Amino acid sequence: MGLMRSIELFVGAGGLGIAASRSGFAPAVVIDWDKWACDTIRENKQRGLAPFAHWNVVECDIRGFDFGQVKGPIDLVTGGPPCQPFSLGGQHRAFLDTRDMFPQAVRAVRTLRPKAFVFENVKGLTRATFASYLEYIRLQLRHPDVVVRDGEPWIDHLARLEEFETSGSHDGLHYNVVMRVLNAANYGVPQRRERVFIVGFRSDLAFDWHFPSPTNGQDALLWSQWRSGEYWDLHRVAKKDRPEAGSGRARALKLASPPMEEPWLTVRDAISDLPDPEHSPEKARAYHDHRFMGGARTYAGHTGSPLDEPAKTLKAGVHGVPGGENMLRRADGSVRYFTVRESARLQTFPDEMVFHGSWTESMRQLGNAVPSLMAEHVLTSVKRRLTQTS
Structure with missing residues (x-):
């Protein structure tokens, strides 16, 4: 074309x-x-x-x-x-x-x-x-x-x-x-x-x-997590480290056959290859805009995005605490803000792309984007x- x-x-x-x-x-x-x-x-x-x-x-x-x-x-x-x-x-x-x-x-x-x-x-x-x-x-x-x-x-x-x-x-x-x-x-x-x-x-x-x-569907993700187990095997997550099966497993058990579409992609799919900016800051510096931002906390209606689901909608940073819902919720329940690089991954922007301005300004650009x-x-x-x- x-x-x-x-x-x-x-x-x-x-x-x-x-x-x-x-x-x-x-x-x-x-x-x-x-x-x-x-x-x-x-x-x-x-x-x-x-x-x-x-x-x-x-x-x-x-x-x-x-x-x-x-x-x-x-x-x-x-x-x-x-x-x-x-x-x-x-x-x-x-x-x-x-x-x-x-x-x-x-x-x-x-x-x-x-x-x-x-x-x-x-x-x-x-x-x-x-x-x-x-x-x-x-x-x-x-x-x-x-x-x-x-x-x-x-x-x-x-x-x-x-x-x-x-x-x-x-x-x-x-x-x-x-x-x-x-x-x-x-x-x-x-x-x-x-x-x-x-x-x-x-x-x-x-x-x-x-x-x-x-092209992608929730049922296909649930099948790969709770029926075939392919999702956990792909990410090398031991059984003891997998989240407790809730309504997702119950829904998956009702599926008669594997869905034809591809699975929804999760936060883990998007960022698991990036070093944790809080626990491995030196390694994180090898990536553009991948810096830890402190101060994340949960409150009613703002609990972060679970690791093994698609992220919640990124916000432009003007709702509630800075960044609003722009947080990762780890398997142990702890939370931290997504970095600019992780947020760019969640918005499917190129890894080589850099953003101008502070964390808040960069998150505003990303939160407003399609x-x-x-x-x-x-x-x-x-x-x-x-x-x-x-």
Whole structure:
């Protein structure tokens, strides 16, 4: 498959951008206004690390970026727009929160007219209280030429979009749009992390497409742990050191045959080859960003990630104690914070990648990111569909 050109909005630490590059897209430009995230990308670019070495990173407020200056056709627009979804009470406000960046994603699509776009966001966007907001996003992306008028309240713009959608007369630029919440653990990521993906194809291409099927499953992990024992044998865990069998073993015993998909990957799968930064700090120094961070403690609702399950969702470090749930819970019940390197493993970022800023700042970048491998499954499927008739 030949290279297609893409643009990455709100690139952050680069989860989607890495996935796009690995899927065969060549980013013409990647954009973010966050200095630390841009410094992370620039440093990895300077070090010649693929795929950053070929990225043109622009640090700016996207609201001032002129998409018209991009030369040549763009096949794909990607990004994770920061948004401030409002509740039902917020619907009475006349205008959208100025921190909402989805209008900029729509502007990019309207200006660049890509063959496809892939946007992702937090699962919370799909909550019932945000239903009108999500439909507003969908209809704007479906009909990007139906532009909000100066001074027009968002609810009036939504009404115009609904009228246009139901009129059956869709002249101009429009996209066929689908949305789905995906769990990263189901796509080979050693972390339970749910994100909503919004994918659109330009309607004149008349493409049919569906989200890729999961490749990994919980039952397959439970089978390998409690039926075949392959999981423990692989990691050379003696029977006396294995965790007590709980509901997982009971569920595994009900399985009639081995599941066809691959097992979910666990924290142990992801980091067992790394030296423990607390007990072996000298060995840990051989790895980028693999330093022990003290102060981890448990409290109600924050108990860390068990070693033999996919990690809990990494947080951006602003919930509760620093790092929130970003902790490993060892077999003996003790906890420590994940290092930046371990967190990058849990997000399926390259081992050679370095992160700019303090532990807290690096964890913010990682906690806001989409797991690269999960995004790669989606983008590879999109790329395959685009190249079938291009």
